[in-house]
Amino acid sequence: MKKRRMSYIVLALFLCLSLVLAACGGKEKATNGSGTKDIAQDNNETGNQVTIEVLNISQYADTPEYKAFVERFEEKYPDIKVETISVPHEQYINKRNIMLASGEKVDLIWGNGIYQYDAINKGFLMPIEEVAQEIGVDMTTDFGSSFKPEKDGHYYYFPIQQNNWMLYYNKKVFDDAGVDYPDPYEPLTWEEVADIAERLTQTVDGQKVYGYFYNHWGMYYYGYGSQLTDGKFYTDDLLSNIDDPEFKRSMEWLYDVMNNRGAAMPISQYISNNTDFLSYWNGGFGMVVGAQWYTQLAATKKSEFPRDWKFGIAPMPVPQEMKGKHMNWSSIDSLAVPKNSEHPKEALLFAKEYVSDYTLSTGALPMYNKIDANQYYEDIAEQLKDDDITLEQIIYLFGGDPDVINVAEKPVLAAPQEYESIFLDQIIIYYTGQDELDPVLSSIKDKVDRAILEQKDR
Template sequence: MNSLKKVLAIMLALIMLVSVFAACGQKTDEPQVSQSPTPSASGAEQENKEPEPVTLKLLGHSGIFETSEAVKSAVEKFKADYPHITLDITAIGSNEYNNKRAIMIAGGEQVDAMAVSNPLDTLNLAQSGMIVPLNPYADATGLKPEDILSQDIINMENFDGSIYKLPYTTTAWVLFYNKDIFDDAGVPYPDANKAMTWSEYREIAKKLTKGSGADKIYGAFQLVWPQYWYTYAISSLGGGESFYTADGKSNISDPKFAEALKFNYDMQFSDKSLIEYFDVKMQKLAVPTFATGKYGMFYTGSFAINALAKQELDFKLGIAPLPIPDDADESYKYTFGGSTGFAVTRTAKHHNEAYTFAYEMVKNFAEVADNIPAYKSDDTTDRICQIFADKYPGHDLSADLWKDLLFGEQEFITEKITGPASVEYESIVIEEMEKYYTNAQSLEDTIKSIEKRANEAIENYNEANK
């Protein structure tokens, strides 16, 4: 009996010891990685084993899942390639999307992957913890972002050394212009190979402007987005990161920002060559407004290519590079833009499969896209540029011209304010800018107020995220 007790005691001790070592081997402070394999992640031991069925819960706004034929086609290809993965898609109206996704994730509802529309949104969601780093899932599946995306795009979706979104489409900004207005004013067309300077842009806008009232022709058009004044600054300073100093505070006191704000103010209120900000806001003017034929120039994103092609243009359209700083080398070209793609959320249950969906959408979309895909190859670029050329018959906009302006040698800079408390920072910029435009405060006070409020927002953000 005593011998039996000793044997039982030894066996119990061994079981407890094994349990301790097993527990010590588990890590709970790293992002979860799904155990069910994807086709790309299967090991040799699983070659003859059917993957287990998985249902992915996907979230996006209706403009993505219900309106875009290219997205629909890309989704169908994924279903065919991964028959063991069922897609449960929830499409929400664009106006409600941001609030509803926050409520769903805060409530712990399963959302494996969700659509995220621009780098500023990506940064905000990453900072709030609503989406998680993708690096562990790239390692687990063997599907590397660098194999399908350029380094510029990866950098755009990177925060604190991790990538948070795989974009399937991107935008690039160019200068659209009305050739008829240039002809009427006797002004040469902008050079497609050499960018005009900002000073030249302003002078040309003055020359194109004529008339008054409902019949007035404006030299330039802009939307209410703050990029329309601060592009002047970031084209010199290097993108949205330039809103911050090296030590992470507001950099709005850099003279280029005040110069940019005054430049835009003067075009509106002194030259009267640029439609006023509040007219745009009150009338809710949008990209298609340029098609009315009352504006000489309009720099905006490549999303306008399809939007303008849907309008009946009674003038010839031209395209050219964005204006550059006066002191830049004359060969300098740059562009900027946003992106749309998918991210894995913190309430995901099938992380590897969600990541695989985001990855495959990058490739699938590129095969059927009618706008700029994030995945770039020579074949894809040639196909897209020919599509753009075909949208504008009779406008002398060749595929080679689109290719040079959208995909040619140029610097890509970040479009929006990129750093801590970026969403609040941008709201502050807009509020203070509007006070300046209504003469409620001076330019100097506008810059000081932005700096004070932005630094408070940054400090509060840093304190909350210690």
Template sequence: MIKKSVLISTAFLLLFALSACGSKGNNSGSDKEVTLKFLNISEYMDSTEFKAFLERFQEKYPNIKVDPISVPHEQYINKRNIMLASGEQVDLIWGNGVEQFDAINKGFLMPLDDVAKEVDVDMAKDFGDFKPDKDGKYYRFPIQQNNWMLYYNKKVFDDAKVPYPDAKVPMTWDEMAVVAQKLTNLSGKEKVYGMFYNNWGMYFYGYGSQLNNGKFYTEDGNVNINAPEFKRSLEWMNDVMNVKKAAIPIAEFIQNNTDFLSYWNGNYGMVVGAQWYAQLAATKKDQFPRDWKAGIAPMPVPTEMAGKHMNWSSIDSLGIPKNSKNAKEALILAKEYITDYTLSTGTLPMYTKVNKDKYFEDLANALKDDDITLEQVTHLFGGDPNVINVEEKPILGAPQEYESTFLDLVSQYYTGSKTVDEVLNEVKEKVDIAIKEQKNN
């Protein structure tokens, strides 16, 4: 799942643009003029932040022209596959973890190790603890690692006379379920659910990933979604949704076209979300007016991990297709994208040469109206060296098929038409076939 682009305030943009613009002139180290085709989702590419970034980039690198190819996310994979499989020139593509590993498995991307050196990037050192993708080589140019946490509505907690979550010690999932039930009020003029979720895979199997350290595949490379940890995770959500009635039923969720922005209407007590929710809390009160304050706390953990700070790790990245004729210039664009555009949207890049302290200070300042402190921001938005990262989603064998098949079938469990075992075994059967087919191609 992507995290749909959320626009950040002009204040954020100005803070980061000044340090990112650089001087005018030809800074690419190349005299040739090129035009790069940059394929990205429209949720990012059509944003005011991206358009402003592109103007800065063209001024800084006048010999590198950019031809943006903007595609809605629901059409993105199909468009990408058609363009790359046909041999059409594309120089840079965006993707989340599932999408980029799908591109790697399909043989669409080139390794970046050598070309990165030409633009003064060390793939092994400049992105923290970032490991090679395949056969000891790097195929992804990391943008950011998501930092997940618990967001909560202080007014809903106050109305229910329930204490706020601890700022440092995470709730267990079982504790969260109890709190969500206490916050729920379905008898009022407007329903208030104690917990909000998104119809994305990690909201159903992510608890299980914490339990088994992201083991989405068996040792022989097949699907492991029917493992006891993932089953327990799905059953937990069923308890919250259908037994405790503390989350909107999935059929109603889908029928109403509910999206992740819906949390901000004020009718939900808590949601587990990544850093993109903070952008709404900080800067979009005009678009999402609210009379309540938001709080942040560590994301919940299984009882077995009580007291530990955990995170679902998913890396958005850029890749260079094999049919690019301008790999060096494409990586220059990628480098500017992560250090300039990404910061301008209020997100911390994985690139270690950016100023993290300034990022935390600026974000805390933008969240001060919610009484969120610099210490909280630093701890939860990437400043805790002791955080335990586990896989957010399956990214190795047939990742696109894995995620889409799971989401196609999981609602049948929550609506009662199939048991949890039937759903998980069917997902395994179908995706195992897809993995085998990919290996044979």
């Protein structure tokens, strides 16, 4: 009897432990997105087939275009199987950090400029120039002369596309206000944008229409200053330069548009409304500065963003001092290989096909210059013909103007994640009128400088 009881205890213990270990032992590769592959087999390799893990944002990875591309890729390279981990953009950086910090194996990670520099600074990424050579990509020449290696002489990311910023405007709002459309080639100055935004702002059928739309992203506050300083977000000793008078001027410009002229949504409403960067396409705004992704994500997708109005495009506004010049906030989205990748060569092969095949199919022009850009421009022009946008405009604004002046879109060289996060947290104080700009900028600089120095120490 006693023995039997003991055996029950041992059996119960064994069952419990088995359950717990089974629950903990499974390597999770579940995805957050809806459409991508869910659980990968623990054993990645069967025979000679190699499985690569690709971490991407769900805004890309959950699209039919991406899935079709992965199928084409696996057909073309039957020895490579692709497992995509899809994460919504707003959760992406946390997920990426946790995965990389916990040593989870990933072979390729998507990132914008801030994300990839953040990963470089944290030592997450491997240099890729030698592996790229093996798949026939020359990092020094295949992405144009403006693409440079990092300070240590290495290339850490495989560029997908460079953002091309422009002014989008709602023609109906302009018509309703009796205001002329902006010139398609001659950029407005920021002062002109402020005046026009004020004239466009009105209440139509009880609904407020704002002349200017902005996102709660750094460049909408300091981007004008970046044009004035040639993107000098850091001092020569690599500390924050955000208190530079030109950045201050930039932020005062938006304050004037928002709080004095009432031509942009007050920031407290923007935050409380959970306003999204795609909210512009609701139609209640006159102008917005946006990159080519507005065309990819919304303008050409009328089923998702239905509208009864046409939009137009014009060059990005510039400071008075730069009048007549075509300027752009430069930021590169890219794919990078983490240090612990087991299949860097296959990952880069996927990256090469990604830019050559998938990126092009989404309406973005890859930086990889072995692509025929003309077809890309023609496709965009065809998609936007209902909005009366011409092929010449597309070429001029979507990356075909060789004379465009690129300045940094955001600070990326040191503690970029902290820089942006601290800036956005603190700047609200100024725009809600709780403090003057000087002390706010001084506080931002102090905090960012500390973050930079701490990161250097680490």
